[in-house]
Amino acid sequence: MTTQPSDLTNHNANSQPAKATSNMWGGRFTEATNAFVAEFTASVQFDKRMYAQDIQGSIAHATMLASVGVLTDSERDAIISGLTGILKDIEQGNFQWQIALEDVHMNIESALTARIGQTGKKLHTGRSRNDQVATDIRLYVRDSIDHILKLLNRLQHGILALAEAHTDTIMPGFTHLQSAQPVTFGHHVLAWFEMLYRDTERLIDCRRRTNCLPLGAAALAGTTYPINRQLTAQLLGFESVAENSLDAVSDRDFAIEFCAAASLIMMHLSRMSEELILWTSSQFRFVHIPDRFCTGSSIMPQKKNPDVPELVRGKSGRVFGDLISLLTLMKAQPLAYNKDNQEDKEPLFDAIDTVQGCLVAFADMIPALIPETDTLRTAAFKGFSTATDLADYLVKKGLPFRDAHEVVGKAVALGVQKNLDLSELTLPDLQQFSRLIEPDVYSILTLEGSVNARNHFGGTAPLQVSAAIGRARSRLSLATGE
Ligand code: ARG
Numbered sequence: 001m002t003t004q005p006s007d008l009t010n011h012n013a014n015s016q017p018a019k020a021t022s023n024m025w026g027g028r029f030t031e032a033t034n035a036f037v038a039e040f041t042a043s044v045q046f047d048k049r050m051y052a053q054d055i056q057g058s059i060a061h062a063t064m065l066a067s068v069g070v071l072t073d074s075e076r077d078a079i080i081s082g083l084t085g086i087l088k089d090i091e092q093g094n095f096q097w098q099i100a101l102e103d104v105h106m107n108i109e110s111a112l113t114a115r116i117g118q119t120g121k122k123l124h125t126g127r128s129r130n131d132q133v134a135t136d137i138r139l140y141v142r143d144s145i146d147h148i149l150k151l152l153n154r155l156q157h158g159i160l161a162l163a164e165a166h167t168d169t170i171m172p173g174f175t176h177l178q179s180a181q182p183v184t185f186g187h188h189v190l191a192w193f194e195m196l197y198r199d200t201e202r203l204i205d206c207r208r209r210t211n212c213l214p215l216g217a218a219a220l221a222g223t224t225y226p227i228n229r230q231l232t233a234q235l236l237g238f239e240s241v242a243e244n245s246l247d248a249v250s251d252r253d254f255a256i257e258f259c260a261a262a263s264l265i266m267m268h269l270s271r272m273s274e275e276l277i278l279w280t281s282s283q284f285r286f287v288h289i290p291d292r293f294c295t296g297s298s299i300m301p302q303k304k305n306p307d308v309p310e311l312v313r314g315k316s317g318r319v320f321g322d323l324i325s326l327l328t329l330m331k332a333q334p335l336a337y338n339k340d341n342q343e344d345k346e347p348l349f350d351a352i353d354t355v356q357g358c359l360v361a362f363a364d365m366i367p368a369l370i371p372e373t374d375t376l377r378t379a380a381f382k383g384f385s386t387a388t389d390l391a392d393y394l395v396k397k398g399l400p401f402r403d404a405h406e407v408v409g410k411a412v413a414l415g416v417q418k419n420l421d422l423s424e425l426t427l428p429d430l431q432q433f434s435r436l437i438e439p440d441v442y443s444i445l446t447l448e449g450s451v452n453a454r455n456h457f458g459g460t461a462p463l464q465v466s467a468a469i470g471r472a473r474s475r476l477s478l479a480t481g482e
Helices: 035-041 044-067 073-091 104-122 129-165 185-210 229-236 245-250 253-280 307-330 339-368 373-381 387-396 401-418 427-431 447-453 462-480
Strands: 170-175 178-184
Touching: 044 073, 044 104, 044 129, 044 229, 044 339, 073 104, 104 129, 129 185, 129 245, 129 253, 129 339, 129 462, 170 185, 170 373, 170 447, 178 185, 178 373, 178 447, 185 253, 185 462, 253 307, 253 339, 307 339, 373 447, 387 401, 387 447, 401 427, 447 462
Parallel strands: none
Antiparallel strands: 170 178
């Protein structure tokens, strides 16, 4: 998880009070906040990462306030130039974050007043931290979605390049992790593409619901100023304005949806990881992962471990945890804003960081994979992988499928007994099970014959794989506009 207050555990509830109550809300207070409580309730340790979004939101808010006459143009300009200066300071590491100022919002607002004087105190007119934080998180999630979509795009193009190089590389296809039928390597990795394509669509869909403006809801009931929420939305690039002020400040569905989409991405990456871990083992040797993505063992000199896929497989669990944290956080919360909501950030940020890191690792590694084509071919040949082809051959000659299944079963049993593949049995051997078997049977029993025969939309035949790659490229650019 993200940082905890550094010395939180050194305090107890009876320790000295913090120096003063916050000058942002301390008017009604008669004693200073307990030092432990001040740190316990603060969020700046982890929400300061939303500084750019917070400033972006404040600039839009001030611009809107000036447009409706609540601020003068010169007040607006002072606020904007102050905020722009603060943004620069933060980015250059010249900003002192203070736990006593609780969160990113009050740290920046207080710095603004310190910088530009009394006018800084007018920025918060007609808004509350409740609608402010909801706005910041939405902007942050929107930016994160855009970044993740780019990473997904890069990974998907990597998969397509790998598929393109191996449209006719033959490998075993599995069911129950037992050799089932030969498939092409390109076809196998295009299945990964489809998983990630759905993830892309899901994120685009989630972005639309995230991209809705809560600002203007103020604390919960709206504000008495003549605000123009449409203008604020337009300035911030929001596609819509939240319809209901109570919902606007309390809704975190978009964060949950994002974590659900992130969980599916991680689940997909964990499936790819599992295959890569199996495939790189010395028992399989299906693919080679270049050394730069692997590490060794400090005790076993022969080891080269597939750390990247293993770590990604492991990290999927924490993103599922983040999703469950957010669902549990929101469960049974009464309207409208509750301080519970401050707990939304760490799981959300953790999910964002984790999925981004894993996608970077995969986007770099996938196009660098080297399939071991000879091993794949030999493995595809094992396990009577063309048995279904023989059954289909008999059906095409008039035998009902169930009878064909029986005939092939017997032929397989003979192969097992003789330790030979179906294609290695003699014609008389095969014909004893069915008179329909003729010399042409051998062409359908080859690996090429088997994959080429599955020549329909969505099938594994090299021709189909090439066509699918072409469609994948245009679907991807249509979906993402890239
Ligand atoms: N730090 C708070 C959060 O993350 C900001 C909103 C605080 N609002 C309040 N009424 N205390 O949720």
